[in-house]
Amino acid sequence: MDWMVMLAQLLLSLSFLVAVHEFGHLLAAKYFGMRVEQFSIGFPPKLFSFKKGETEYALSAIPLGGYVKISGMIDESLDTEAMKLAPQPWEFRAKPAWQRLIVMLGGIFVNVIVGILIFIGITYVYGESYILKDAVNENGGYQVGPVGESLGLKTGDKIIKINGQDFEYYEDILTPATLLSTNGTYTVDRNGQLIEIAIPADFIEKFNKKSSARSFIAPRFAPIVGEIEKGTIASKILKVGDKVVEINGQPIQYNDEVISTVKAMKNDSASAKSDSLLLKIERGGEVLTFKEYFRNEKSIGFYADPKPFIDKAEKKITYGFGESIPKGTEKAFSTLAVQVKALSRVVTGAISPQESLSGPIGIMQVFGNEWDWSRFWSLTGVLSLMLAFMNLLPIPALDGGHVMFLSYEIISRRKPSDKFLENAQKVGMVFLLALMVFIFANDIIKLF
Known part of the structure; x- marks a missing residue:
């Protein structure tokens, strides 16, 4: 379907x-x-x-x-x-x-x-909606996936500059203009230390592979239950709005920690601990504890709700019709310029045609x-x-x-x-x- x-x-x-x-x-x-x-x-x-x-x-x-x-x-x-x-x-x-x-x-x-x-x-x-960079950095930085890790980023990093320049929105990190920039860099605050991460000329190719764009970076947010999968552990013990605070004695602050903790449990298959899941959640001001058999499970079975974070971090901009004309025209031509730049990289061989060109299926x-x-x-x-x-x-x-x-x-x-x-x-x-x-x-x- x-x-x-x-x-x-x-x-x-x-x-x-x-x-x-x-x-x-x-x-x-x-x-x-x-x-x-x-x-x-x-x-x-x-x-x-x-x-x-x-x-x-x-x-x-x-x-x-x-x-x-x-x-x-x-x-x-x-x-x-x-x-x-x-x-x-x-x-x-x-x-x-x-x-x-x-x-x-x-x-x-x-x-x-x-x-x-x-x-x-x-x-x-x-109009326009953006996630404020400062709100992301104040909330623990970014969750980094395999594509971001290949670049040298780590979960918890706070990106404070792009190409040496300050920026305002999280979305600026992901724009084709940034990913196609010559000698591009991200300036990262990692536990108080500033690190320069280079953006390779062919890095944008990774975003044409299945699911890669979603496995680059994303803002970290709390593990508040938003959607529950049927037939899972979550469907038996969790309710929408619950907040996970501890898994098997490990304190949990961000949703990515839920994912990494469960993954570590599955990799530790030789340990008896991996048979059981000891989960503490916060519900209506109370902390509840659940213990469930986990040996044959792939995940707890819930998707975290980013809305509480977005409500605090999002900036919405609306435009009148008169304002929309120059703004929309500027967007149109800047978008075209980026696409032409990407195509020129393909023609010159800086980017692989096989990875970058998409037809009707793509x-x-x-x-x-x-x-x-x-x-x-x-x-x-x-x-x-x-x-x-x-x-x-x-x-x-x-x-x-x-x-x-x-x-x-x-x-x-x-x-x-x-x-x-x-x-x-x-x-x-x-x-x-x-x-x-x-x-x-x-x-x-x-x-x-």
């Missing part, structure tokens, strides 16, 4: 973005008097279509894309027979180069505008198995901006390839031959097909 929720979000997001992208081409083409033969969301076979005026509007079966068919244009259809006929006034090829250039930029322009509008809307509707997992509109629109906004950028790349078969040839025509006043454009389109399609196969295969490999 989880995969259906993820797939539904992916298809809705991509269908929306493809529709607005191709609609940008359609509007520009019709404005300049070009005939638009077909507008399709998805690739054939067609599921449903209707005709309005000269244009057939279709919904097709393969949802990962779409197209708009403009008369007299060498595109994915490679309709070379029509190109052998004399140009007609309503055809793409009969129009001035500057008009054709605007048509090709239409989809890119609309994706940029949509991406900006999404970020403005998110800023206005949801993106589907980012949407998550619960429908969260804030996350859905945030990711859709990022995808809209990245779709605009990727389409602007000078690769034949992409809008950027057409833009490149049209720019050459405008500057040189010489139009490339239809045969050259046809062959360039074929080469571009082969390249893109090979890239899609690589990305799909990479997605599948990363699942295992």
Whole structure:
């Protein structure tokens, strides 16, 4: 069932973005008097279509894309027979180069505008929520997982600077801008001693592996029972709101200590102590003690509730509509800049393509198995901006390839031959097909 929720979000997001992208081409083409033969969301076979005026509007079966068919244009259809006929006034090829250039930029322009509008809307509707760094450090610092430990961090560390600069929010530690910074560092307070932890250039790759982002660092918080698993020890003895204070004589202050103490018990399988769990909890001002058989158990069976900590540490910022416009626009372009920087690292070889590139399966997992509109629109906004950028790349078969040839025509006043454009389109399609196969295969490999 989880995969259906993820797939539904992916298809809705991509269908929306493809529709607005191709609609940008359609509007520009019709404005300049070009005939638009077909507008399709998805690739054939067609599921449903209707005709309005000269244009057939279709919904097709393969949802990962779409197209708009403009008369007299060498595109994915490679309709070379029509190109052998004399140009007609309503055809793409009969129009001035500057008009054709605007048509090709239409989809890119609309994706940029949509991406900006999404970020403005998110800023206005949801505002911003941050965990204050000082609140985390005052509460015992960070719980560090395997990814953080590989960097040299330890549970209880307090991060006080990023790249030598003070910062305000816990989220600043995790931003792609921080993880992609050149010669980046975390300054850590470890039991009163300041330590510099270097951030390797390829460190961000670890966050593309399953569950790695969650095993980096997180604020420590008290072991207050929030959710109880059925059929576990917790389901027999604990109640929501209980606070664990001691396990087998070991005082407990943070939730990560519950996890580490239980793990140590399981590793100490030769000891008779590992057979029993002596648990002290605080409930309604009383301290209660429970002793349970533990030999065959994997965990106590509860999830700690971070809400009491978040209520104290969280800072919420709301924006009026007027304030949301510059703030959302800034977010959109800063997000795009980070994505472009990451892509440049892949191209230069600083980051492994296998670890960093994700296709539909990877993106589907980012949407998550619960429908969260804030996350859905945030990711859709990022995808809209990245779709605009990727389409602007000078690769034949992409809008950027057409833009490149049209720019050459405008500057040189010489139009490339239809045969050259046809062959360039074929080469571009082969390249893109090979890239899609690589990305799909990479997605599948990363699942295992």
